[in-house]
Amino acid sequence: DAGVTQSPTHLIKTRGQQVTLRCSPKSGHDTVSWYQQALGQGPQFIFQYYEEEERQRGNFPDRFSGHQFPNYSSELNVNALLLGDSALYLCASSLGSGTASGYTFGSGTRLTVV
């Protein structure tokens, strides 16, 4: 049974560019949550998708957007990249909100903005 798959694993972008990160959730999971983990910090909640809609959002600007597809996979898009967007981006899948059964995390995408 495949876990959560994220692609790409590493990415280098220039300031001002746009980036798309992808996530395939664990089989049987219907909810995808995205987190940003800056170096030396805990994961910060970006947003959560369920039934192809953004269900809730953390304190991130509109430059961060996402999408969920009918097969439950998800994309995270970041526009007008800033140096401060450099971080590990984690996708977490769950059945429902994840507060009962816990999240399954992917290994993350390491984004470096230069």
Added chain:
Amino acid sequence: AQSVAQPEDQVNVAEGNPLTVKCTYSVSGNPYLFWYVQYPNRGLQFLLKYITGDNLVKGSYGFEAEFNKSQTSFHLKKPSALVSDSALYFCAVRDIGSGGYQKVTFGTGTKLQVIP
């Protein structure tokens, strides 16, 4: 908003000794608490959770956590540390986000170093 605090950035323990990683919480209502572990260049792995019931929760890899309501704490413990336990540990709590939906909010993490 609900939150957790991890007061120690790093914990060092000798192999074979018991380990404790501390976490305190601030919630309204009944707390749902979690511990996750992160190995280098990896995502987080679920260790255990407390929702209700016994105050001592057992989880993966021999870890357990003790819920203490009076001290608002949820410390992670293991009777005998292994070098392979060296990793970053995150305490987390159920939180209510925008629209009233549930999400998980993480602490800042504690680096555990087990010394051979």
